[in-house]
Amino acid sequence: MKIAIAQMNSTPGAFDATVSSMAAYGRRAEELGADLLVFGAPVLMGPDPMGLAANEAYLLDATRALGALAEQVGVPALVPYTSNITGAPTYDVAYVRDGAAVPISLTSMLDAIGPGSVDAVARGIRERLDADARLGDAGGQAARLIDPAVIEVGGAHVGVALSLGDLDAFCAGDLDADVICLMPVDGYDTDDEMTSLAPAVSDGCFVPEAADADAWLAVAGASGAYEDMVYCGGSFVMAPWGELAAAASSFAEELLVCDVDVRSEGPLAEPVAPPAYDRATLLWRSAATSVRDQVNKRGLSGVALVVDGSLASAATAAVAVDAVGPLRVHALVWAEEDALADARELVRNLRIRDVDELSARGLEAAAEALGGDGEEGVVSSLVETRLGTLAAAGELLALSCADKTMLAVGTGALAATPVVRACTFAPFGDVYRSDVAAAARKRNAVSPVIPAGCLARLRVPTGLGLEQAAQTDELRLSELDALLLLRIERGAGVGELAGSRLGEQGVALVLERLRALEAWRRQGPAYPVVSARSLGEAQRPAMDAWKDRPTDEAAASRLVSSVADVISQPRQRPMRPTQKASAATGAQVPAPGMPVSFSISPETAGQMAPRISELMGYLKELSDGRRLRGEQGGTWPGGMFSDN
Structure with a gap:
């Protein structure tokens, strides 16, 4: 069996152009003798069409695009797309073959319903669609993913999966396949190494999944930015015993073709060495890709930015030039003294020709004329304007x-x-400054375009007690970012943050500042989401006056006990009949949802109290059907700042 993976970029909604490009990949795959062509998840409609998923005209055009693709592609293909067949947005996969595009969800549904009269089958489909619609309403996701499924292609059983979690069904033996085609809907996440795809293999990722599923893995990644998601390519094919049979480059469009022998037990005659995983480089290239595609897909001429001699502005300027080239960058230089000299050197090094220098004195005078007495906030607003x-x-x-x-x-x-504030886009809006500094230094190792003065000008936030936490700006920034990461990504409470070098008062100042700027953050800018939890995902009501405080362990102990009572007391929740006795032990097995009798001693409840927030988080994740946070070897299995 020969599998082809089309690792490509696209503009969602430009259906004619996208279908033309997909058909070109199909013709090349057919010429190379491929039996199956796999496309990345966002190629046809993007990762999330948002409100367009409920627009009938949009969905009709997408359906026509699938039909046109089916007529032009001469090789069977898997094409992810978004449908609204259940009444809620659903991420599905079309199996394109013999001039037709058949939804995988529909074929799975018909298999589950079984043979019968037309009326019986129609009734079964309606019942399942209604059930899916209720599930979609309850889930709260923008687009629900279909369950993993298995289809037959050329005599081989091919699994279809849209998320890393979907691999669990194959690893656990619930589904059996010779080849698993994984088309991840989620983009690159610096906190999850596996989302980089092929580079993650160098650290042993995906090898256990291939072995547990006893199947070949064909992982199809896209390459490009879609709204706030970035896909970094890195498609690959892996044998069941963990060897890499083929791998595509990161951040490149290409057709990957690989022979797959489902009967082979290995080893491969010529295995491929996986590319190295480099967090800083992937982060930088993700930022550049997001800028490039924001400009190109929106039909803009280039970018405009402010250069003020700081690390943040220097990194933004350098990544902009890497994204669109120096001739499409317009720089506003706003700085004084040494910072001005560094800003001028930066634009020279980057060969930016379209440069305007703003007079610091003129801006201060304008701010005073507006009644701001030259205050920095008013001056910054004038620059933004x-x-x-x-x-x-x-x-x-x-x-x-x-x-x-x-x-x-x-x-x-x-x-x-x-x-x-101007309506802006921040390439590093979901990246801590410590990580921006690391990525900038990595970029400078390629060509030293960022002056040393800019790299050193970290501009650590003031008024947070950081001066007493460490001796240097770099260490102070590290302490602050570590605390923010614990709070935002992990959701740590005041008690868990008490060990910070900032001390109790410093932690309180940081949390108060984080709360006070909630409404201000919502004015923008937009940014690519490349972490486990962005500030937008961690937002709270701007008018909510609640402030975090250390946990009352006695109260938490009582809460743990009350949760245990709800679980253990039959009167607290609905009962279900007991299932038949276990054939192996003769003991009765409780039916799903039936209360299990147990008790928690006061001593145990007291020990669990300090971890109450984590316990409740685990309970929520279990109720949502998600993996536990610790299942991948820690809270952050990877990530730019995870070492802290």
């Missing part, structure tokens, strides 16, 4: 140098944050 005007006039993408640290706690006193 100039940036927005420039971008609008030249059809440019306005870039913000805001990173996750800045968006979380600002720059200093609350009054110093810009009052007016």
Whole structure:
């Protein structure tokens, strides 16, 4: 069996152009003798069409595009797409073959319903669609994923999966396949190494899954940015015993073709060495890809940005040039003294020709004329206004140098944050400044375009007690980012943050700043989501006055006991009949959902109390049907800042 993977970029909604490109991949795959062609998840409609998923005209055009593709592709193909057949957005996969595109979910549904009259089958489909619609309404996701399934292609059993979690069904033996085609809907996540695909294999990722499933893995990644997601390519084919049979490059469009012998027990005659996993490089290239595709897919001319001599602005300028080239970058230089010299050196090194220097004195005078007495917040707002005007006039993408640290706690006193903000895009908006610094240094190792002064100008947020936490700006920033990561990604409470070098008062200042800037963050900018939990995903009601405080262990102990009572007391929740006795032991097995009798001693409840938030989080994850956070070897199995 020969499998082809089309690792490509696309513009969602441009159906004619996308189908034309997909058909070209199909013709090449057919010429190379492929038996199956697999496309990445976002290629046809993007990872999430949002409100368009309920637009009948949009869905009709997408259906026509699938039909046109089926007529043009001469090799069987798997094409992910979004449908609304259940009444809720659902991510499905079309099996394109013999001029037709058949939804995998429909074939699985018919197999489950079994043979019968037309009326009986129609009734079964309606019941399942109604059940799926109720599930979709309860889930709260933008688009629900279909369950993993198995189809037959050329005599081989081919599994279809849309998420890393879907592999569990094959690993556990619930589904059996010769080859598993994984088309991940989720993009690259610096906190999850597996989302980089092929580079993750160098650290042993995917090998246990292939072995447990006893199947070949054909992982099809896209290459490009779609709204707030970035896909870094890295498609690959792996043998059941863990050897890599083929691998595509990261951040490149290409057709990967590989022979798969489902009867072979290995080893491979010529295995492929997996590419190395480099977090900093992948992060940088993800940021550049997001800028490039924001410009190109939106039909813009280039980018406009501010260069102020800081690390953040230097990294943003360098990544912009890497994304679209220096001739499509317009820089506004706004700095004084040494920072101005570094800013000028940066634009020279990057060969940016379209440069305007803003007069610091002129901006201060304008701020005073507005009644701001030259305050930094008013001056920053004037610069933002100039940036927005420039971008609008030249059809440019306005870039913000805001990173996750800045968006979380600002720059200093609350009054110093810009009052007016341009409609911008922040390439590093979901990346802590410590990680931006690491990525910038990595970029400088390729060519030293960022001056040393910019790299050293970290501009650590003030007013948070960081001066007493460490001796250098780099260490202070590391302490702050470590605390923010614990709070935002892990959801740690005040008690869990008590060990920070910032001390109790410093932690309180950081959390208060994080809370106070909630409404300000919602004014923008947009940014690519490349972490386990962005600030947008961690947001709270802006008008909510609640403040976190150390856990009352006595109260937490009582809560643990009350949870145990609800679980153990039959009167607390509905009963279900006991199932038949186990054939192996003769003991009765409780039916699903039936209360299990047990008790928790006061001593045990007291020991569990300090971990109450983690316990409740685990219970929620179990109820949602998700993996536990610790199942992959820790809270953060990977990630740029996970070492902290």
